[in-house]
Amino acid sequence: MRGVGADDIRQQSRVRWTATAGGWGKRADQLRRATMPVATWMLDAVGPQPGDTLLELAAGPGDTGFLAAELIRPNGTLITSDFVPEMLSVAQARAEALGLDNVRFKQIDAETGIDIEAASIDGVLCRWGYMLMADPVTALVQTRRVLRPGARLALAAWTGPDENLWSALPAREMIRRGLEEPPDPDAPGQFAWAKEGVIAERLEEAGFVDYEVAAVDFTTSYASMDDWWASTQDMSMRFADATAGMDAATRVEIQAALAEAAAPFTDGDGALAIPARTWVAVATA
Numbered sequence: 015m016r017g018v019g020a021d022d023i024r025q026q027s028r029v030r031w032t033a034t035a036g037g038w039g040k041r042a043d044q045l046r047r048a049t050m051p052v053a054t055w056m057l058d059a060v061g062p063q064p065g066d067t068l069l070e071l072a073a074g075p076g077d078t079g080f081l082a083a084e085l086i087r088p089n090g091t092l093i094t095s096d097f098v099p100e101m102l103s104v105a106q107a108r109a110e111a112l113g114l115d116n117v118r119f120k121q122i123d124a125e126t127g128i129d130i131e132a133a134s135i136d137g138v139l140c141r142w143g144y145m146l147m148a149d150p151v152t153a154l155v156q157t158r159r160v161l162r163p164g165a166r167l168a169l170a171a172w173t174g175p176d177e178n179l180w181s182a183l184p185a186r187e188m189i190r191r192g193l194e195e196p197p198d199p200d201a202p203g204q205f206a207w208a209k210e211g212v213i214a215e216r217l218e219e220a221g222f223v224d225y226e227v228a229a230v231d232f233t234t235s236y237a238s239m240d241d242w243w244a245s246t247q248d249m250s251m252r253f254a255d256a257t258a259g260m261d262a263a264t265r266v267e268i269q270a271a272l273a274e275a276a277a278p279f280t281d282g283d284g285a286l287a288i289p290a291r292t293w294v295a296v297a298t299a
Contacts, residue, residue, distance in 0.1 A: 037248030072143025154220030
């Protein structure tokens with residue numbers, strides 16, 4: 015990975031997620047609505063039951079796990095985890111706002127170990143987390159270790175950029191203008207698991223032999239070009255850094271290019287509905 019080690023990648027990731035935790039909290043309700051088809055698939059795959067103990071890894075603002083928390087009442091517990099405390103604080107505030115009282119919060123870096131008793135978890139959720147890790151196979155091995163025999167992991171990982179123009183178009187425009195560095199194809203990132211077959215390979219490396227991989231389509235919606243721009247700033251440190259201090263003329267020029275590229279997804283009032291696609295998978299311990 016261009017000489018960058020796993021520890022460096024993890025540190026860069028900590029910086030990135032610490033910086034964007036507030037933005038993810040700000041956009042959490044918008045994200046929850048858009049990604050409901052993904053959460054629904056994952057929950058159906060895990061099949062939460064009353065009294066279960068569930069673990070969500072790389073939970074971010076907690077969307078998928080919080081839906082599961084409702085399904086494991088009474089006497090069930092959700093462990094919401096992330097590897098930066100700032101994101102856990104966002105999730106905790108959201109749980110309180112939603113009135114969830116069966117959620118525990120735990121800082122976990124799954125790549126270095128999940129500090130939970132072996133074979134004690136009835137289901138694990140990880141939405142768009144493993145593909146961002148420097149050592150996802152270790153994280154998957156740790157996941158399998160904590161699952162009870164026969165319990166399930168449900169995960170999501172993005173398909174390719176052409177199927178996710180809501181994030182790819184702004185990044186491409188920044189890269190084209192030299193305002194962002196092109197992504198390292200060998201490094202962890204949003205599309206690191208996009209190629210068909212990668213998820214299966216990683217699951218098999220971690221010892222999962224019973225698994226299913228599918229794709230889920232959904233739509234990301236924005237009220238306007240300004241909303242799309244602001245949302246990308248809130249949730250992407252790279253985009254926020256690239257646009258920080260940008261003069262008005264450059265911003266107008268870039269937004270015009272994005273508006274042209276996104277014209278097929280824009281209605282007469284300027285609202286955008288951009289298609290998105292993700293891989294989803296379920297694996298049994």
